[in-house]
Structures are given as C-alpha cells and as structure tokens.
Amino acid sequence: MTQVLHRCKTDATVAGSHPYVLTLSPKELLVLELLREGDLYGLQLVAVSSGRLKRGTVYVTLGRMEEKGYITSKLEAAPSGVGGLPRRIYAATPLGRRMFAAWTSGAKQLVPEVGR
Numbered sequence: 001m002t003q004v005l006h007r008c009k010t011d012a013t014v015a016g017s018h019p020y021v022l023t024l025s026p027k028e029l030l031v032l033e034l035l036r037e038g039d040l041y042g043l044q045l046v047a048v049s050s051g052r053l054k055r056g057t058v059y060v061t062l063g064r065m066e067e068k069g070y071i072t073s074k075l076e077a078a079p080s081g082v083g084g085l086p087r088r089i090y091a092a093t094p095l096g097r098r099m100f101a102a103w104t105s106g107a108k109q110l111v112p113e114v115g116r
Contacts, residue, residue, distance in 0.1 A: 024103050027061045032070065032100040035092040042088065062090055070096035
C-alpha cells in the first residue's frame, strides 16, 4: 500500500511546488466506487448510491474532487427534442482510480472483513 500511496502523492505534485498529502473522504470514496462502472451525471450518482449521496451535497463533493484531480467533467448538450439544460457528466481520472485502489487495498489489510 505504501508504494501506491507514494506514487499517488508524487503524481499529484503541483508544478513548482512540493507534493501534498492526498485525502479521500467517505463520500469521495463512494463517488469513485460508483464511477468505476462508467461515467455518470450528478443525479445519476445520487440515484445509484441508494441514499448515501444527497442532491444537496453531491455537487459540492464533485467540485472538490475535480479540484483534487480525482475526477473530470464535461458538459454535454441538452437532450434534443426534449429541451432542458445541458448536463455535466463525470468520470474518474487515473489519479482517482489509483486513490480508490490504494484506499480499498489499505482497508482490506486493516479490516479483513472489508474484502469479503
């Protein structure tokens, strides 16, 4: 686990600065877990989270994760013929996938029941 976390930290070095410690909140971990299946819209994340994510906090969490480099987003055009607003779709970045792998492998080592 230490090698994976070290690699995550060194890959996240901001240009011209020192490496910083990356953190992952329980909600961020959940978002990365849900995005492993594929790209999703914010409200889709809420729907598939079985009540663990709320409409009022999901976009704050997604914005923070995008700032950390764990996810990316792109604006898609509004659905044709239906009207409405364009939607933002979210995807995990390579850094986000490595962070998820590091956190889950660490959890399995610390609490073996997690891997069951």
